[in-house]
Amino acid sequence: MMNHIAAKASTLAAAVCPKAPKGASAPVNDIKGYVMWGVIVLFFLGIVAGIGGVVAGRVFSMPHASKVALVGLVVVFVAAIGYKVLPAMLNGIMGSGCI
Structure with a gap:
């Protein structure tokens, strides 16, 4: 009986998701x-x-100067890779954001 109540409570808690206020999604986007x-x-x-x-x-x-500029190019490419990879990693870690 207790496991059934705990399962029901966890299912109910999983349904709570944060939402932006009405009209906020367009400016945020x-x-x-x-x-x-x-x-x-x-x-x-x-x-x-x-x-x-x-x-x-x-x-x-x-x-x-050439070496410093080359290091700068490498940093830009590493940052561009991070720009594409890190959001997917954070999404995988954090999930859907529902509590």
């Missing part, structure tokens, strides 16, 4: 879209700056 767009633009600018740094380092015979 807009903000998330702007942030995602801004991050993609920053990735593009980082790649352009890194390639420019490598080329400038080679043209002006500054090997350290």
